[in-house]
Amino acid sequence: MSLTVAIDGPAAAGKGTIARAVAARYGFAHLDTGLLYRAVGLRTLRGEAAVAAAKSLTRADLADEASLRAPDVAQAASQAAALPEVRAALVDYQRAFARRLGGAVLDGRDIGTVICPDAEVKLFVTATDAVRAERRFRELSGKGHAVTLQDVALDLARRDARDAARVTAPMAPAADALQLDTSAMSIDEAIAAAALQVDRALARLPKRAAAEGR
Numbered sequence: 078m079s080l081t082v083a084i085d086g087p088a089a090a091g092k093g094t095i096a097r098a099v100a101a102r103y104g105f106a107h108l109d110t111g112l113l114y115r116a117v118g119l120r121t122l123r124g125e126a127a128v129a130a131a132k133s134l135t136r137a138d139l140a141d142e143a144s145l146r147a148p149d150v151a152q153a154a155s156q157a158a159a160l161p162e163v164r165a166a167l168v169d170y171q172r173a174f175a176r177r178l179g180g181a182v183l184d185g186r187d188i189g190t191v192i193c194p195d196a197e198v199k200l201f202v203t204a205t206d207a208v209r210a211e212r213r214f215r216e217l218s219g220k221g222h223a224v225t226l227q228d229v230a231l232d233l234a235r236r237d238a239r240d241a242a243r244v245t246a247p248m249a250p251a252a253d254a255l256q257l258d259t260s261a262m263s264i265d266e267a268i269a270a271a272a273l274q275v276d277r278a279l280a281r282l283p284k285r286a287a288a289e290g291r
């Protein structure tokens with residue numbers, strides 16, 4: 078069985094929380110594709126060229142999640158992510174992950190549009206700017222980062238604007254994605270809404286396999 082769940086949306090909308098919960102619930106593998114771009118961003122902050130970093134990324138680059146989650150790394154990631162060659166270097170890995178047997182959840186910005194246009198489930202998760210800034214502020218302060226709510230709001234606004242305006246694989250909902258505004262939802266409600274879509278896709282799988290002669 079292979080089933081791909083694509084979860085896209087702006088920064089701090091709750092994609093990661095939903096993706097992790099869906100993966101755990103169905104036993105699917107999970108890839109936070111933002112970490113790949115953050116790993117490239119971290120290496121650029123250490124002086125390397127973005128394209129060279131993207132082409133030579135290894136598992137070790139993803140190990141230090143605390144460093145990767147820092148706000149300056151997020152900005153560097155967004156800058157690197159606007160470069161077509163950086164994105165191209167990361168496509169094959171993401172697509173192979175998406176089609177692994179047993180199901181996969183990928184969250185990012187272009188999963189439903191570019192990486193996995195045939196994903197069985199596509200969600201575009203949003204929340205208001207204020208809600209997202211508040212959530213990320215609590216998350217970063219909880220981890221000991223010295224940030225203000227204003228800093229965080231500015232960081233998200235700058236990244237969203239850059240991510241949506243870039244020419245290659247801009248952040249955008251796929252035409253067939255379900256848009257999920259989590260502003261007024263609890264985490265459990267958001268997960269339940271996502272799970273409903275997965276249940277429906279799983280119910281369709283046997284019919285699809287039969288139609289394809291599998």
Ligand code: CDP
Pocket residue numbers: 087088089090110111112114115151154155156158159184185186187188236237240
């Ligand atoms: O966690 P948060 O939503 O703040 O960001 P992230 O998912 O870790 O992504 C960090 C940055 O990587 C984003 O601002 C994007 O510029 C870039 N990114 C991307 O371009 N494409 C993806 N599929 C995932 C992330």
